[in-house]
Amino acid sequence: MAKPESELTWRDLEIGSIVTEPGNASQYRTGDWRSQRPSHDFAKCIKCGLCYIFCPEGCLSQTAEGYFEADLFYCKGCGICAQECPTGAIAMQQEEE
Template sequence: MALAVGCRARPGKSRDNKTGSWRVFKPVFDREKCTQCGLCMTLCPEGCVHETEEGFVAPDYTYCKGCGICAEECPGTAIAMKQEEK
């Protein structure tokens, strides 16, 4: 790829950096307990928690760094942090 004049770039390329590999603990979402309040989606610093096609809430593990804010802030107990298996 030719160097962009002036060190510029268009959006999209940050997705090449798959930050999911940083994860030590993994948030596991319990569909039964989730009320779909959406707080985890709002508070995720990665913006990687989203609504799935089936209407559930799930993180994108490609980018989830496993910080655990979602689990900590979930008003219920729908998100559990589990040791990542590698």
């Protein structure tokens, strides 16, 4: 979208609010829904990739060293990665305002 959200008027909308820019959902920050964030202890990480597979947001990616990290722009803090991690390498920490 060309304008910031707060400046969009009803006149800026396409017919029927059609979205003409493919893939612009990637601009939607779902990270601010989060009340907890995953914190990684890479010393315990065995690089199995279960967190990557289970993440419902698809926001985890593998680093050059082979570890997995969440993109906090999208991470909703659901905690599934921490729940599934077989070595307890991921802990959920309270977000602070």
